[in-house]
Amino acid sequence: xxxxxxxxxxxxxxxxxxHEPYYQTYTVKTxxxxxxxxxxxxxxxxxxGTLSFRYSCRWAICGSCxxxxxxxxxxxxxxxxxxxxxxxxxxxxxxxxxIKDLVVDLEPFFNNYRKIKPYLVPEGMPDKENIQMQxxxxxxxxxxxxxxxxxxxxxxxxxxxxxxxxxxxxxxxxVYRFNRDTRDAGGKERLEVVRGEDGVxxxxxxxxxxxxxxxxIPITEAIQFLKxxxxxK
Amino acid sequence: xxxVFHPVLVIGGGLAGLRAAIEAKxxxxxxVLSMVYPVRSHSCxxxxxxxxxxxxxxxxxxxxxxKHAYDTVKGSDFLADQDAVEILTKEASERVYEMEHWGTPxxxxxxxxxxxxxxxxxxxxxxxxxxxTTGHALLHTMNEQSVKNNIRVYPERFVLSLVVRNRRAVGxxxxxxxxxxxEAYAAHSIVLATGGAGRIYSKTTNSLIMSGSGMFLAFRAxxxxxxxxxxxxxxxTLYRTNILLxxxxxxEGGYLINSRxxxxxxxxxPSMMELAPxxxxxxxxxxxxxxxxxxxxxxxxxxxxxLGEKMIDERLPGVRELCLNFIxxxxxxxxxxxQPAQHYTMGGIDCNVNGETEIAGLYAxxxxxxxxxxxxxxxxGNSLLETLVFGKCVGESASDxxxxxxxxxxxxxxxxxxxxxxxxxxxxxxxxxxxxxAEKPASIRRDLGQLMVKKAGIFRQEDLxxxxxxxxxxxxxxxxxVHVSSGTVYNLDLLHAFELEAMLSLAEVIAKGAFLRxxxxxxxxxxxxxxxxxANFLKHTIARYTPDGIKIEYRDVMISKFKPxxxxx
Numbered sequence: 116x117x118x119x120x121x122x123x124x125x126x127x128x129x130x131x132x133x134h135e136p137y138y139q140t141y142t143v144k145t146x147x148x149x150x151x152x153x154x155x156x157x158x159x160x161x162x163x164g165t166l167s168f169r170y171s172c173r174w175a176i177c178g179s180c181x182x183x184x185x186x187x188x189x190x191x192x193x194x195x196x197x198x199x200x201x202x203x204x205x206x207x208x209x210x211x212x213x214i215k216d217l218v219v220d221l222e223p224f225f226n227n228y229r230k231i232k233p234y235l236v237p238e239g240m241p242d243k244e245n246i247q248m249q250x251x252x253x254x255x256x257x258x259x260x261x262x263x264x265x266x267x268x269x270x271x272x273x274x275x276x277x278x279x280x281x282x283x284x285x286x287x288x289x290v291y292r293f294n295r296d297t298r299d300a301g302g303k304e305r306l307e308v309v310r311g312e313d314g315v316x317x318x319x320x321x322x323x324x325x326x327x328x329x330x331x332i333p334i335t336e337a338i339q340f341l342k343x344x345x346x347x348k
Numbered sequence: 349x350x351x352v353f354h355p356v357l358v359i360g361g362g363l364a365g366l367r368a369a370i371e372a373k374x375x376x377x378x379x380v381l382s383m384v385y386p387v388r389s390h391s392c393x394x395x396x397x398x399x400x401x402x403x404x405x406x407x408x409x410x411x412x413x414x415k416h417a418y419d420t421v422k423g424s425d426f427l428a429d430q431d432a433v434e435i436l437t438k439e440a441s442e443r444v445y446e447m448e449h450w451g452t453p454x455x456x457x458x459x460x461x462x463x464x465x466x467x468x469x470x471x472x473x474x475x476x477x478x479x480x481t482t483g484h485a486l487l488h489t490m491n492e493q494s495v496k497n498n499i500r501v502y503p504e505r506f507v508l509s510l511v512v513r514n515r516r517a518v519g520x521x522x523x524x525x526x527x528x529x530x531e532a533y534a535a536h537s538i539v540l541a542t543g544g545a546g547r548i549y550s551k552t553t554n555s556l557i558m559s560g561s562g563m564f565l566a567f568r569a570x571x572x573x574x575x576x577x578x579x580x581x582x583x584x585t586l587y588r589t590n591i592l593l594x595x596x597x598x599x600e601g602g603y604l605i606n607s608r609x610x611x612x613x614x615x616x617x618p619s620m621m622e623l624a625p626x627x628x629x630x631x632x633x634x635x636x637x638x639x640x641x642x643x644x645x646x647x648x649x650x651x652x653x654x655l656g657e658k659m660i661d662e663r664l665p666g667v668r669e670l671c672l673n674f675i676x677x678x679x680x681x682x683x684x685x686x687q688p689a690q691h692y693t694m695g696g697i698d699c700n701v702n703g704e705t706e707i708a709g710l711y712a713x714x715x716x717x718x719x720x721x722x723x724x725x726x727x728x729g730n731s732l733l734e735t736l737v738f739g740k741c742v743g744e745s746a747s748d749x750x751x752x753x754x755x756x757x758x759x760x761x762x763x764x765x766x767x768x769x770x771x772x773x774x775x776x777x778x779x780x781x782x783x784x785x786a787e788k789p790a791s792i793r794r795d796l797g798q799l800m801v802k803k804a805g806i807f808r809q810e811d812l813x814x815x816x817x818x819x820x821x822x823x824x825x826x827x828x829x830v831h832v833s834s835g836t837v838y839n840l841d842l843l844h845a846f847e848l849e850a851m852l853s854l855a856e857v858i859a860k861g862a863f864l865r866x867x868x869x870x871x872x873x874x875x876x877x878x879x880x881x882x883a884n885f886l887k888h889t890i891a892r893y894t895p896d897g898i899k900i901e902y903r904d905v906m907i908s909k910f911k912p913x914x915x916x917x
């Protein structure tokens with residue numbers, strides 16, 4: 116006999132006249148190595164074709180399947196079912212509008228991204244590549260691993276309460292990534308965007324972004340760096 | 349219904365699609381329709397790197413584009429078109445430098461140049477990399493450039509049909525998964541950049557979204573598919589989940605080991621060993637397993653232990669992370685269980701080096717296309733390169749076409765075109781309804797995947813391929829009785845039914861092409877015809893959809909510098 120787990124899943128269907136959220140519980144037979152994403156597919160494929168969630172790569176590189184697992188924002192594909200016993204509650208990412216079930220509206224998240232010139236502003240245009248030392252790449256190495264999964268922003272209590280204002284940890288991490296890139300000349304402009312009260316200063320060093328980041332990016336540290344930069348010349 | 353008009357419409361937001369859009373934007377307005385947010389595209393899953401003869405490391409100093417071209421053609425088992433390969437390799441360095449200028453965080457040599465590693469089938473260390481997540485690094489850079497260039501992206505739109513009038517592409521009908529509504533788009537030119545069809549195989553490294561839906565769109569619109577029987581199987585994927593472990597792990601010196609502890613590649617490719625091309629290494633692994641030298645009858649080991657912790661963390665940190673996360677094993681201390689799995693669709697939409705298809709205004713680029721630069725077997729590091737080089741070419745030619753069509757600069761759409769779009773819209777709307785049936789899309793999809801692995805996989809023969817063809821038609825019958833939940837907002841059941849329709853159609857093309865190709869070439873290995881047969885099959889397979897079934901013809905390969913020779917490694 117194999118083991119089972121109960122998945123208590125948040126449901127909301129905008130096409131249903133009632134249009135009220137509810138929870139639905141499904142029992143899934145578990146297998147060694149099974150991820151939460153695989154368990155969701157088991158529900159979709161075998162039990163209930165009306166369930167909606169996002170997915171793509173299944174190995175934590177595309178950033179699609181972030182959701183709330185027993186209260187924590189995590190990637191479903193990177194989380195083993197064996198971490199849980201009994202019932203696992205699965206909800207959409209908090210603080211964003213819900214499109215259907217576990218699918219949330221990411222436009223506010225991507226808007227924050229677009230605000231900070233999220234691209235390299237080149238200093239010059241050499242014939243071949245820019246010379247950059249590996250030590251310099253290493254400075255931004257954790258930050259270039261960002262997969263835009265929105266876990267940092269949806270784990271941050273400040274983002275929940277100041278959605279319209281706070282630019283959020285992802286955008287700040289991007290500022291850090293470009294501003295510390297030795298090939299970049301756009302640092303000043305980016306810092307202008309984030310140096311005010313809706314930028315770096317809205318971060319209260321709660322560290323949840325850093326704790327939950329599935330790519331282990333030291334986000335809070337990056338924000339503190341930007342705070343220093345926005346004060347000292 | 350009022351269609352949204354953009355002179356150039358790109359379908360697909362991966363590397364090829366975004367690169368095409370960025371190029372087109374230099375000349376006219378452009379928009380991208382993507383079934384996911386662009387950074388979720390399968391391009392981000394590429395690991396090992398992108399090829400260019402930069403000569404940045406001592407062993408690569410003598411590398412040239414000609415040598416890169418030769419390796420590519422030999423790797424393709426001489427099925428690649430050599431005019432296309434010439435463009436690919438001549439422009440490689442410029443395109444890689446461009447990505448560096450745009451911000452890609454490449455790993456570096458001690459001199460601060462772009463680092464390069466050896467890769468399968470390559471005579472020199474030519475593969476430029478960003479650790480072992482190069483696709484992710486490139487895709488994010490490309491996405492950043494699309495923001496910089498104000499490219500309009502419509503995310504989570506799944507295109508259900510192309511509007512073609514008098515053999516001229518004029519629009520597309522897309523399902524907005526977020527609102528559930530159908531949307532109509534009008535365009536002067538349309539670029540398909542929708543990726544491969546790997547999910548037709550149950551064992552694949554491909555992202556779950558890789559159904560080949562764009563190939564199906566073109567096929568049904570009357571464009572031929574080329575060389576679809578050539579499916580690449582990657583030698584080293586994690587046992588069970590088939591998550592990719594980069595060829596870079598062998599490039600950096602990893603060994604392949606059987607149950608007796610032998611480096612068995614010595615038997616199959618004594619000079620290149622683990623770095624023989626993928627088709628050869630994949631077949632060698634399966635042979636070892638079949639002959640009883642596999643482990644648990646299902647896998648062999650990829651051994652990285654002798655590289656040491658420091659090198660693994662510097663060059664292959666992603667491989668270590670994957671192993672720790674997905675099988676709870678540390679490659680610093682233990683060998684990794686690996687098995688071959690489908691990895692890349694060499695075939696695709698028949699097009700020329702400008703991406704032009706036989707329908708005016710319709711273009712194809714990237715994995716969904718077949719130019720052909722990969723022929724019967726793609727070299728690792730050449731697919732990322734293809735997206736960059738041909739993304740630019742195709743963006744240019746699609747915008748050229750659009751600008752010419754625009755003529756006086758008026759953006760008015762002809763009444764007849766509007767009518768055609770409206771008609772297609774109505775027709776497509778019929779498909780959006782739920783269906784009562786006894787078959788779940790998932791069970792047909794699973795059976796299809798297993799059928800293709802068993803009957804049209806790494807080793808093929810006539811009777812198995814016959815069973816594949818029959819099996820696909822049985823599954824197509826079952827599909828007529830498919831159950832689809834109702835609702836249109838983010839309805840995955842509906843999405844999977846659309847994808848399955850495409851996969852069944854493409855699977856038939858793959859199996860028929862493989863059945864008729866009575867030779868072995870590159871990834872297509874026939875145990876009943878184990879030799880390459882240039883007299884009869886140095887030709888592209890051209891498959892066309894007709895109401896009476898698939899019609900298959902052949903077309904000569906474009907050969908210039910490199911005459912076919914025996915392929916030994």
